[in-house]
Amino acid sequence: MQLTANSFFEQTNYLALADDLRTQGYAIIEHALPIELETALVKHVIELPRTDLQTAGVGREQQQTVNNFVRRDQVKWIEASQSTVEKAWLSHMENLRIMLNRQLLLGLFSYESHFAQYQPGDFYKKHLDSFKGNTNRVLSTVYYLNPNWQSEFGGELVIYDPINQMQEIKRVSPELGRMVIFLSEEFPHEVLPADKTRFSIAGWFRVNNSINNQIDPPK
Numbered sequence: 001m002q003l004t005a006n007s008f009f010e011q012t013n014y015l016a017l018a019d020d021l022r023t024q025g026y027a028i029i030e031h032a033l034p035i036e037l038e039t040a041l042v043k044h045v046i047e048l049p050r051t052d053l054q055t056a057g058v059g060r061e062q063q064q065t066v067n068n069f070v071r072r073d074q075v076k077w078i079e080a081s082q083s084t085v086e087k088a089w090l091s092h093m094e095n096l097r098i099m100l101n102r103q104l105l106l107g108l109f110s111y112e113s114h115f116a117q118y119q120p121g122d123f124y125k126k127h128l129d130s131f132k133g134n135t136n137r138v139l140s141t142v143y144y145l146n147p148n149w150q151s152e153f154g155g156e157l158v159i160y161d162p163i164n165q166m167q168e169i170k171r172v173s174p175e176l177g178r179m180v181i182f183l184s185e186e187f188p189h190e191v192l193p194a195d196k197t198r199f200s201i202a203g204w205f206r207v208n209n210s211i212n213n214q215i216d217p218p219k
């Protein structure tokens with residue numbers, strides 16, 4: 001099985017993605033990864049030991065608190081050392097980082113990501129992934145790992161207008177292989193509850209805001 005990253009991100013659909021980000025601030029791409037990696041990630045997320053999944057927090061670092069009125073998902077942070085499939089995922093996202101920097105001159109420095117599992121009824125209320133001046137998350141990514149997802153199951157990602165934050169601009173059903181990318185500081189968004197368990201990988205491209213040579217910590 002060939003899981004290594006290659007010239008995948010030079011394909012035309014990825015150049016369209018950079019265009020969408022430039023013009024509208026968000027982009028949606030179908031079959032975002034090679035099929036072997038997609039399949040391996042689905043298997044991996046389904047088989048994650050229950051004990052690896054932690055109740056997700058709100059806020060960063062020491063300020064992190066569990067707030068189950070805001071979000072109910074369970075997460076596991078991805079690390080290259082954990083498995084070949086996690087390594088292959090990070091390697092692809094690294095190639096995407098390089099391509100986006102070339103196309104958009106965003107100066108993206110690093111990428112952090114976690115698996116997320118939403119049980120039936122779980123949600124994540126409307127939020128921003130990044131507050132201006134407060135964090136260094138620039139681009140949010142969400143990649144969905146749900147084979148045979150039907151729209152009736154719910155679980156959509158709802159994206160709101162950056163100016164008129166009550167105005168819905170997009171509803172995205174979490175279908176297998178779909179990736180959504182958006183500017184972290186601009187777009188409020190929420191995850192609606194679903195009837196079925198919903199798996200995804202949420203991630204963030206970051207810039208380096210290090211002070212005194214201390215790399216600003218991720219997560």
Ligand SMILES: O=C(O)CCC(=O)C(=O)O
Nearest residue numbers: 124129142157191200202
């Ligand atoms: O799963 C999704 O569609 C979005 C998740 C999200 O907004 C987040 O983890 O910050």
Ligand SMILES: [Fe+2]
Nearest residue numbers: 127128129189
């Ligand atoms: Fe989010």
